[in-house]
Amino acid sequence: MNLIFLGAPGAGKGTQAESASNKYKIPAISTGNMLREAAKNGTEAGLKAKSFMDSGDLVPDEVVVGIIKERIALDDAKNGFILDGFPRTVKQAQALEDMGVNIDKVINIHVADERITARMSGRRVCTDCGASYHIEYKPTSSEGVCDLCKGKVALRDDDKPETVLSRLKTYHEKTAPLIDFYDKRGKLRTVEGQEQIEETTRLTFEAIDA
Numbered sequence: 001m002n003l004i005f006l007g008a009p010g011a012g013k014g015t016q017a018e019s020a021s022n023k024y025k026i027p028a029i030s031t032g033n034m035l036r037e038a039a040k041n042g043t044e045a046g047l048k049a050k051s052f053m054d055s056g057d058l059v060p061d062e063v064v065v066g067i068i069k070e071r072i073a074l075d076d077a078k079n080g081f082i083l084d085g086f087p088r089t090v091k092q093a094q095a096l097e098d099m100g101v102n103i104d105k106v107i108n109i110h111v112a113d114e115r116i117t118a119r120m121s122g123r124r125v126c127t128d129c130g131a132s133y134h135i136e137y138k139p140t141s142s143e144g145v146c147d148l149c150k151g152k153v154a155l156r157d158d159d160k161p162e163t164v165l166s167r168l169k170t171y172h173e174k175t176a177p178l179i180d181f182y183d184k185r186g187k188l189r190t191v192e193g194q195e196q197i198e199e200t201t202r203l204t205f206e207a208i209d210a
């Protein structure tokens, strides 16, 4: 089963992708996490990507398409995968089709912009494994420490309020057109993002199973 999780930054795709990955036993592949990892390792490509991310822009299509192509070719993805944060432009979606990858469903997690900006300031991420948390909705058991790997949990560089606004703008311009793209192909399932994470998870699984 090959799935795509679509949604604005902070809509909760990453969290839901992690839950679905556990339930359906397929890897959740997050381009955001992979790019942050590359940036942390200080590779030339990683540092270049970071400059785009920190200003709220998208990393160039060729770069992410290359990353995804290599990643989905790995062994653990042969029975299926969840793409979290890819595709983010129509060009990327087209590249995915050109690779001959069949997508079963696109789960579009919808959250209104006003709620997004309010949520993002509380978001935290593990700097080691990329697991996502929220100080209010999904706190770590021990403050600042990842439940999964004991890594350091921190505010992401691009979750500062100024950057969030430009990321939302980027989302509406470049990514929202994918809703129509996948709707036309009969793949789109929209899930209304709830205040409770578990409630969104329930609706997400329902949409996947339907």
Ligand code: ADP
Pocket: 008, 009, 010, 013, 031, 032, 033, 035, 052, 053, 054, 056, 057, 058, 059, 060, 061, 064, 084, 085, 086, 087, 088, 089, 092, 158, 167
């Ligand atoms: P969010 O969903 O909260 O925006 P992500 O971790 O998915 O966070 O992405 C963080 C940043 O990484 C994006 O703002 C963008 O700069 C870059 N990025 C991630 N995925 C892609 C992609 N598919 N195409 C281009 N840039 C990407």
Ligand code: ZN
Pocket: 126, 127, 128, 129, 130, 131, 146, 147, 148, 149, 150, 151
């Ligand atoms: Zn961790």
